[in-house]
Amino acid sequence: MNLLTVRHLTTEFRSDAQWLEAVSDVSFDLRRGEILGLVGESGCGKSTIAYSVMRLLARNARIRAGEVWLEDVNLTEADEDTLQDLRGSRLSMIFQDPMTALDSLFTVGHQVIETLQEHLNLNTAEAKERALGLLRQVGIPAAEERLNAYPYQFSGGMSQRIALAIAISCHPQVLIADEPTTALDVTIQAQILHLIRRLLVEEQGTGVLLITHDLGIVAQVCDRVAVMYAGKIVETGDVSSIFSNPLHPYTKALLNSLPSQGIARGQLENIQGRVPSLADRPPGCHFHPRCPHAKAICRDKAPPLQRVSDQQEVACVLYD
């Protein structure tokens, strides 16, 4: 069953007098109880997808086309009141920088309770009890005391646990995690990801859209993955298929650039060239100028995602 259905999403940003497409014709599904990884380089549109789904785009951005459905609710057409009800209850989000994602003037307890009371009909004592339980769930030691602490008294990892506690407080159906562990060190990273998997995916069947640029994280926790390049999904499928049998030249190149253990040290592989800026994306397949297999047709034609097996879809003329 699809929790989140994204169809032909196109989001653009205003720059001076023109609109520039950051996300072009992106479609994907997020099912119950799975983690979908969204990977790609900086600026490829990962976060723009997240903000489009949450309908929290900046003022200079707009969704030009496409639809986003949260089960039976069309998020692209929902009004602000509906969205406010959904955000934090059925649809949650956590951010990259946990230290600034919390309001520094209020105790963390206050912020957890605030969300609980906004969405659930609880009195203060009940909400406090729930908040305490949530803090314990996400592994905050001495939760009772920490409820009255201010965000600056927490480390990055602890802040992200608090953010997670707030995000899961109303049992969301969908959690969007925008680079949730990028600002954290590796051991804390593993703990947070483990928490997301255990508390949300396994216990509540939440669907998680995990945005990251770290393929290691994808391999570790995701069920499926969508690889993005310059505003488009170029390949998607389940994690084991993609890692064992990458099809799109970009995916292949990405996996090749991973430093792997056990192999003699040498020059690390990289992808020649750089990501084109929003203003001058090449015509046709956006990847063709950097692609070792590029043909003449790639300059003119941008192939759509095509199913190549039960587990995999790819957008590349090589597999037509």
Next chain:
Amino acid sequence: MSAAAGQVANLAGRLRGWYRASRSAVVGGGIIVVLVILTATVSLYSPYKPDAMDFMAPLSAPSGAHLLGTDNFGRDILTRVLYGYQISLAVALGSVGFGLAVGVSLGLLAGYFGGAVDNIIMRPMDVLMAFPAIVLVVALTGFVGRDVSVMILAVAVVYVPIFARVMRGSTLEVVNELFVEGARARGASHLRLMLRHILPNAIAPVLIQASILMGIAILLESALSFIGLGTQPPDPSLGLMLSEGRSFMLQAPWMVMVPGLAISIAVLGFNLLGNGLQDLLNPASRSAAAN
């Protein structure tokens, strides 16, 4: 320990914490608290009435009977200064209170919504801002009448655009913070975002401004009364006393020195408080103060 004693100990601990965080805020706040208490209760302890004349003792120097001397009508200067503070403080509190309420709301709306709302609110503010304060106040009091409430309103009109601008600026800074986005992602409404998350985080510079503008309001009230547009005789006002004392500066210098010093002390108190608030309003030092 009894509950009352516990509360006193608690308060003392708090004050010590605040003093550590900001000496100037505590000293400035202390000056103001003492002034307010002395002023509010003056009718209870002063042996003199502010307008009671004593023709037997005009222009008498400070003495046991008249601690800070008397004026040309034999009125007790200390008593008049304390009653004069009532008007000064009323004008300061009233104008800043009114200016804060209106200016902060306007600035918050302008900064939060931006775009057309920003323009509709802020362009008239710019127009108001273009008038020199004293001219605007003189015009308003001259036009409407000479009364404390008119003075309050006149000064408030000058203050509204100042508060609106400061509030708009700090709102713009806060509105793009991630925690605001976070609160929005948790389903907070516009009103909730503005009142619970942006206002408390953006208000600090406004409060500092407010404290300093209170001092300036006292100066404005004195200036207006000095030139005869504010408080009218025989009501006691610091500016009026300064003005009346000018003619007797050589025989009775205390007639100008005392109200002059009184104005300075009040303004100093508000300025010290304003300077110190910056440190106190920072959550790190606030919670250090609580411990």
